[in-house]
Amino acid sequence: MPLIDLGAAIALGLRYFTIIYLTGLGGLFSERSGIVNIGLEGIMIIGTVMGAWGTIEYGPFAGLLIGAGAGMLFSMVHALATVTFKVDHIVSGVVINVVAIGLARFLAQLFFGQATQSNPGIPDFGTISVPLLSDLPLGLGNAFAGMSPVVPFAFLITIPALYVLNKTRFGLRLRSAGENPEAARSLGVRVAPLRYAGVGISGLLGGMAGAFLAIEINGLFREGQTQGLGFIALAALILGNWTPIRLMIGSLLFGFAQAIPLRLNDAPVISLLPEEFIRMIPYVVTIIAIAGFVGRVNPPAAAGKAYEGATT
Amino acid sequence: MSSEAPATGAATRAPRRDLLSSALARTIGLLGAFLLAGLLGSIIILAYGENPLDVYRIVFEFSFNRPQDIASVLENATPLIFSGLAVAVAFKAGLFNIGVEGQYIVAMAAAAAAALGLSFLPGFLLVPAVLIAAMLGGMVWASVPAVLKVKTGAHEVVTTIMMNGIAISLVAWLILNPMRSTAGQMIDLRTDLLPKKSLIPTIAETLGIESIPGSVYFTWLFPLALVACFLVWVLLFRTRLGYEVRAVGSSSGSAEAGGISTGATQIKIFLISGALAGFVGLNHLLGDKGYLGSNYEILLGFNGITVAFLGRNHPAGIPLAAILIGMLSRGQDGIAVLTDLPTEILIILQGVLILSVVIAYELVSRRITRRRQQEVRAEEEPPSARPAEATA
Numbered sequence A: 001m002p003l004i005d006l007g008a009a010i011a012l013g014l015r016y017f018t019i020i021y022l023t024g025l026g027g028l029f030s031e032r033s034g035i036v037n038i039g040l041e042g043i044m045i046i047g048t049v050m051g052a053w054g055t056i057e058y059g060p061f062a063g064l065l066i067g068a069g070a071g072m073l074f075s076m077v078h079a080l081a082t083v084t085f086k087v088d089h090i091v092s093g094v095v096i097n098v099v100a101i102g103l104a105r106f107l108a109q110l111f112f113g114q115a116t117q118s119n120p121g122i123p124d125f126g127t128i129s130v131p132l133l134s135d136l137p138l139g140l141g142n143a144f145a146g147m148s149p150v151v152p153f154a155f156l157i158t159i160p161a162l163y164v165l166n167k168t169r170f171g172l173r174l175r176s177a178g179e180n181p182e183a184a185r186s187l188g189v190r191v192a193p194l195r196y197a198g199v200g201i202s203g204l205l206g207g208m209a210g211a212f213l214a215i216e217i218n219g220l221f222r223e224g225q226t227q228g229l230g231f232i233a234l235a236a237l238i239l240g241n242w243t244p245i246r247l248m249i250g251s252l253l254f255g256f257a258q259a260i261p262l263r264l265n266d267a268p269v270i271s272l273l274p275e276e277f278i279r280m281i282p283y284v285v286t287i288i289a290i291a292g293f294v295g296r297v298n299p300p301a302a303a304g305k306a307y308e309g310a311t312t
Numbered sequence B: 001m002s003s004e005a006p007a008t009g010a011a012t013r014a015p016r017r018d019l020l021s022s023a024l025a026r027t028i029g030l031l032g033a034f035l036l037a038g039l040l041g042s043i044i045i046l047a048y049g050e051n052p053l054d055v056y057r058i059v060f061e062f063s064f065n066r067p068q069d070i071a072s073v074l075e076n077a078t079p080l081i082f083s084g085l086a087v088a089v090a091f092k093a094g095l096f097n098i099g100v101e102g103q104y105i106v107a108m109a110a111a112a113a114a115a116l117g118l119s120f121l122p123g124f125l126l127v128p129a130v131l132i133a134a135m136l137g138g139m140v141w142a143s144v145p146a147v148l149k150v151k152t153g154a155h156e157v158v159t160t161i162m163m164n165g166i167a168i169s170l171v172a173w174l175i176l177n178p179m180r181s182t183a184g185q186m187i188d189l190r191t192d193l194l195p196k197k198s199l200i201p202t203i204a205e206t207l208g209i210e211s212i213p214g215s216v217y218f219t220w221l222f223p224l225a226l227v228a229c230f231l232v233w234v235l236l237f238r239t240r241l242g243y244e245v246r247a248v249g250s251s252s253g254s255a256e257a258g259g260i261s262t263g264a265t266q267i268k269i270f271l272i273s274g275a276l277a278g279f280v281g282l283n284h285l286l287g288d289k290g291y292l293g294s295n296y297e298i299l300l301g302f303n304g305i306t307v308a309f310l311g312r313n314h315p316a317g318i319p320l321a322a323i324l325i326g327m328l329s330r331g332q333d334g335i336a337v338l339t340d341l342p343t344e345i346l347i348i349l350q351g352v353l354i355l356s357v358v359i360a361y362e363l364v365s366r367r368i369t370r371r372r373q374q375e376v377r378a379e380e381e382p383p384s385a386r387p388a389e390a391t392a
Helices: A003-032 A042-058 A061-083 A087-110 A150-156 A158-167 A169-179 A179-186 A190-216 A229-239 A242-263 A275-290 B017-045 B052-064 B069-090 B102-119 B122-154 B156-174 B203-207 B222-238 B241-252 B252-258 B264-276 B282-289 B300-310 B317-338 B347-378
Strands: none
Touching: A003 A042, A003 A150, A003 A158, A003 A169, A003 A190, A003 A229, A003 A242, A042 A061, A042 A087, A042 A158, A042 A190, A042 A229, A042 B156, A061 A087, A061 B156, A061 B347, A087 B300, A087 B347, A150 A158, A150 B264, A158 A242, A169 A190, A169 A229, A179 A190, A190 A229, A190 B317, A229 A242, A229 A275, A229 B222, A229 B241, A229 B264, A275 B122, A275 B156, A275 B222, B017 B052, B017 B347, B052 B069, B052 B317, B069 B102, B069 B241, B069 B282, B069 B300, B069 B317, B102 B156, B102 B282, B122 B156, B122 B264, B156 B317, B203 B317, B222 B241, B222 B264, B222 B282, B222 B317, B241 B264, B252 B264, B264 B317, B300 B317, B300 B347
């Protein structure tokens, strides 16, 4: 098997990992605060169109930030519906996903003059080369020679994420809002603002992931380019049992499952397996995991439930 | 799920007055939601430099001016009635079927396979066979989340989302491999053309109505959808299973205590939901296209959730909600022709509408519950005897 292909597959796998992991990590903050967020796909879609526009206007760095900001703004619709008006989280999430498609077309029409895509070849970040790893022999070094700078960022963000979640007062309160809001409230913690913050973080990271997809993988905005990656992020989150490190492992697995059909379709064994079946892997693995056949899945106790107490 | 108001289990005393006032409250809530959505939509339209009233008038005129406009609205509504029903029946048992999307995609493949594989049958046998294949396809796809829910407790929202993902890949593979058309060099990926006798004719064609052009696929599936609404109503409100479903939906604990097997009921209703989902893609497959291509219509399952909630999960409300959404899709054509607005404005408007309707229902049913509780409390003990701390 040509290892150059393997190197290229790893490189692409890491890019897909970045999308899945960033989005999943956002979802983690939302769900740990008690708000189930199946609107991740929609948030990501807003990130793709706004990120592409921002990149064309102001360059890729600004594009990434604009995508993130737009994702956060858009996620506030979900927060408003679920936290303030106590609408069912699933209903709101579904609406978010459907509206995002329309809104993205609307915005694309405004920005690019056509609803379904932008011009290709929008500027990207350029690549960095990871020292030592990029010198690996047999073409494996390719995986680390032309890396997007956002990929290491995604790995590194784990450290502040873990710190905030486990070591800060905000993180503790956020988790208490998702596990037992009544108890949190009785200790003087205001549940609603924490849940807004949790959803906002999911919008921020999901939007950033969408922008990354448009800027660094496709080089344009195109309708339908998210292809269910938001749902795969949700799958990684469940498989990761709502903890960052396990989410990272799940995202790596699913990221490679995305890249393999695109880069390794000639390799032995894999060539026998149709691309479509490899694409099913994340979904099948998640169903098996959630059915309890491997390990245990423990969602935040109060996730999905409206908190009936005072909203302030 | 909290948005379900206890309409049937109201207090026994003066139930009629109670029902009337809560119906009134809901109507006011609904009108308020429409007004809010219209206002928010107007802001976007105004920002675009168009007159909102003109835009709304165009949507209305394009939906109702000529017979063919009405036919097109009903064409749009047909799949949405089925998907709304599929979501609603599951919801009555407290289950959230957001897998209608995957179920109908698989059902379309099953229907296409039946139409191609059983093409030796005469038409009057082939059409029912194709419909049954579609129902079975939907049921098979729904059975996995249903059984996992009951046997392992796996949440159906998560499993159905995953089944949707699998369905898309599976059908993509089917179209690319075993079911791919062998007829010549084709640019678009699709199956062979289905035999003409397996297709469902339009109502205009059968009845010889000439004012509706052949490009409007307003087929016999629409009346079938209305029949399905009636059957679902009978099922939910006139049969033992329906009673059990509603009991499980309002409180699975009490239902179990009352001798109802929650698991068996949930599996049965989820399979019925899957069977209804099987019809969702058929107007597209058997009415319009006549083959299954890789560019089949998507989102019909998710829009069914919108329809179900707009129609309050009731078999009478669902067709109305589906027609409303059908109008909004039809209106897009009008907007494209007569204004400079991007047509997507109506998709956004639809989202705003459903969110405001859900919020309005939520607020109204909370208000009703609160008022009932107050009434009951006021009745149980005279105000003077009530201890001071209970007033909070």
